[in-house]
Amino acid sequence: MDIAKDFIFLIGPGGVGKTTTAKYLAPRLGYDCIDLDDYFCERIENIRVFIANYGYREYVIANARCFHEIVQNCKRNTIISLSSGFLIIEEAAKVVEANREAVQRLGTTVLLTPSHDIQKAADIVAKRQSERGLGLNEHQERQKFLARMQVYERFAQHIEISSGDPADIADRIKRKMALQGTPP
Numbered sequence: 001m002d003i004a005k006d007f008i009f010l011i012g013p014g015g016v017g018k019t020t021t022a023k024y025l026a027p028r029l030g031y032d033c034i035d036l037d038d039y040f041c042e043r044i045e046n047i048r049v050f051i052a053n054y055g056y057r058e059y060v061i062a063n064a065r066c067f068h069e070i071v072q073n074c075k076r077n078t079i080i081s082l083s084s085g086f087l088i089i090e091e092a093a094k095v096v097e098a099n100r101e102a103v104q105r106l107g108t109t110v111l112l113t114p115s116h117d118i119q120k121a122a123d124i125v126a127k128r129q130s131e132r133g134l135g136l137n138e139h140q141e142r143q144k145f146l147a148r149m150q151v152y153e154r155f156a157q158h159i160e161i162s163s164g165d166p167a168d169i170a171d172r173i174k175r176k177m178a179l180q181g182t183p184p
Contacts, residue, residue, distance in 0.1 A: 006031075006077040007107030008177075011155060013148045014084035015128040015141075016112040017162035017169070022081045024170035033079040036086065040066050047083075057091040064095045071106060080107075087155055088148055100155065110173055111156035113149065114163040122146050124163070 008031065010018040019035045026033035040047055040063055051059045063083055070080060087103065089096045103109060115121040126142035153159070160173050 008079045009103050009107050009109045010081045011109050011152050012112045013145045015125040018081040020166045021169050022079045024166045026079050028170050028174050031077045031079050035081040036083045060092040060095050108157050110158045111152050112162035
């Protein structure tokens, strides 16, 4: 018999603090936490290497499979930090549409952003991304952030500012969810 599980999905562009926030939020809620990017890298291979070898379309498909494996194999309530492009249609549109449907059906979404001011948030994230040592261009990362935030806002049930102390961010998310009657 399958026991119903609660999922919280942390969504947003790269560099907004999804992984860090999940690590602080999970123990406060008594949840497990899994980072989809880490899972992909552990089960398949480094994302950049995979994309270089097989292309972005194949990555989207493989990443969706990883997501479904996580959901199927979770034994407890779980916070899942989603990949930055998980809800973004660039390739494999049917796969991304299925991702969107699954996230909306299975749990609660929390969008993280470093500022309510979209331009300031774009500047912060673009700088973070370009300083990660992955060869990313700050101007391109800024444009990507601005384009993707419009999509993420459509899927967000909660929006939280992710600048500051991660423990405080986790506490705010917990309070916000409790006040709005969202599990837990």
